[in-house]
Each structure stands twice: as structure tokens, then as C-alpha cells.
Amino acid sequence: MxxxxxxxxxxxxxxxxxxxxxxxxxxxxxxxxxxxxxxxxxxxxxxxxxxxxxxxxxxxxxxxxxxxxxxxxxxxxxxxxxxxxxxxxxxxxxxxxxxxxxxxxxxxxxxxxxxxxxVPSMRRVVSALLTALPGMASITALLALVLYVSAVIATKLFSTVAPEYFGDLGDSLFTLFQVMTGEAWSEVARQVMQEKPFAWVFFVGYLAVTTFTVLNLFIAVAVSAMQNQMSEEHAEHDREEMAATMEILAEVRKLRADVEELRGRASV
Known part of the structure; x- marks a missing residue:
């Protein structure tokens, strides 16, 4: 005890x-x-x-x-x-x-x-991110596929124009990853466009697919996981409040029954 x-x-x-x-x-x-x-x-x-x-x-x-x-x-x-x-x-x-x-x-x-x-708020964010990992894995696979296909195309189109950026598949993968992050992508594009003016179509399309679409899917998945986490917490809180309310009601009914029993004994 x-x-x-x-x-x-x-x-x-x-x-x-x-x-x-x-x-x-x-x-x-x-x-x-x-x-x-x-x-x-x-x-x-x-x-x-x-x-x-x-x-x-x-x-x-x-x-x-x-x-x-x-x-x-x-x-x-x-x-x-x-x-x-x-x-x-x-x-x-x-x-x-x-x-x-x-x-x-x-x-x-x-x-x-x-x-x-x-800190509960930090713990909530980490829990939501862990919940979102399966969805993020699918988006990562999609992003890797887009990056690989784009690297193959860029190597075939621009290897002779800018060999320091697109000389082989490895260089193209690294360059396009840099372009995807927005780091000095205009310098790479302008250097290629000096020889191939219509190269902007490739770079703009690549950025639209990767940076503006696929990468934003990560944010969407994370936000959705956060909303689900908060909804579950609210539902759990509501269940706890409901259980506490039912417990109080049960105690009130028991007290009422005891009072009625005492009244019955008093009347006798």
C-alpha cells in the first residue's frame, strides 16, 4: 500500500x-x-x-x-x-x-x-511527420523518377553545349538537383541558351514540375498529417470529457438512489 x-x-x-x-x-x-x-x-x-x-x-x-x-x-x-x-x-x-x-x-x-x-507542440509536429513518412516516401520516389528522366534528356541535349554541367549522367543529376533547389539555376540556363535559345522550355518545364508541383506535395502531406494528428487529439479529448461526464452522472444517479432509499427508511 x-x-x-x-x-x-x-x-x-x-x-x-x-x-x-x-x-x-x-x-x-x-x-x-x-x-x-x-x-x-x-x-x-x-x-x-x-x-x-x-x-x-x-x-x-x-x-x-x-x-x-x-x-x-x-x-x-x-x-x-x-x-x-x-x-x-x-x-x-x-x-x-x-x-x-x-x-x-x-x-x-x-x-x-x-x-x-x-514540449507538447514539438512532440505533436514530430509525430505528424513520422505519420507522413509513407506518403513522403511515395513523393520522393516520384521526384527521383522525374529527376532521372530529366537528367537523361538534359545529357542528350546539352552535353556538347555545357559539358561542365551536363557532360554525363552524374553531372546532369547533380546540376538538375541544384536547379530544383533554385540555386543559380538561371546561370546554368543562360549559359545553355547562348547556344540553344529554346532551352528555356526545358528548364521552365522542369522547374514547374519539380519545384512548384512535386516539392509542394511534401508540404501538403505534412499539413494533412498535422491536421489528422490534431483531429485525433481533439477526438481523444472529447472521449475523455465524455467519460468523465458519464462517471459524474453515474455518481449523481447513485446519490439519488441512496437519498430515495434513506427517505423510504425514514418514512417507515
């Missing part, structure tokens, strides 16, 4: 708003100190203090995970975000080594990513 009560109190503690705010503040402070450690001037003046803050932040994260595990027990690992937090903290707990393993010390910055699991 004492264990149940302590677990209940732990749940109240770790789920309280002030506890979340404290962890968020620690994450932000730790992010600032990790950035400050990249400055030789700051390290020369405040190196010991920065290392101390970093160790304190890591200790806070370990204690927080221990409290959450104590509050939820085995159900702690049913939440993917708890797995995420555990892996991030476990990586930063690995001892710093020299040589090829010295990168482990740089991985301490991964602790900043815990902000994603702490």
Missing part, C-alpha cells in the same frame, strides 16, 4: 506543469553551455563552471528518468518518447574516450533534442 501511494505521488510529481517547466529550463541552460564550450575564449575563462553545469544537467536528467520509471514502472517503456529520452541520456553517459571514440563527447549535444519530447 505504501508503494502504491508513493507511486501515485511520483506520478503527480512528474506530470505536474512545474516539473516539466524545470526540466525544460535545464535543457535550455544545458544547450547554452554546450554552445559556449565551442568558444575557446569562454572555455579559458569559465571552463570549470561550464563543465560543472553540464554535469549537474546530466545528473538532473538521470534523476528525472529514474522518477518517471518509479512513477510508471514497466509502462514507462510503452511510451516511445520515454525510449527516446533514455537512449539520448544513455549515450551521453558513455565515458569520453580518445581517438575515434572522441566523437562520443560531441554527442552530448543530443541532450538538447530532449526538448522535443518535453
Amino acid at each position: 505504501i508503494f502504491v501511494l508513493s507511486r501515485g505521488r511520483l506520478r503527480v510529481l512528474v506530470d505536474s506543469p512545474w516539473f516539466t517547466k524545470v526540466i525544460t529550463a535545464v535543457i535550455l541552460v544545458n544547450a547554452i553551455t554546450l554552445g559556449a564550450e565551442t568558444s575557446p575564449e569562454l572555455m579559458a575563462s569559465f571552463g570549470d563552471a561550464l563543465h560543472l553545469i553540464d554535469r549537474v544537467a546530466l545528473a538532473v536528467f538521470v534523476v528525472e528518468l529514474a522518477l518517471r520509471f518509479g512513477a510508471y514502472g514497466r509502462s514507462f517503456f510503452r511510451d516511445p518518447w520515454n525510449w527516446f529520452d533514455t537512449v539520448v541520456v544513455a549515450i551521453t553517459l558513455l565515458p569520453a574516450a580518445s581517438g575515434s571514440f572522441s566523437v562520443l563527447r560531441a554527442l552530448r549535444v543530443l541532450r538538447v533534442l530532449r526538448l522535443v519530447s518535453v
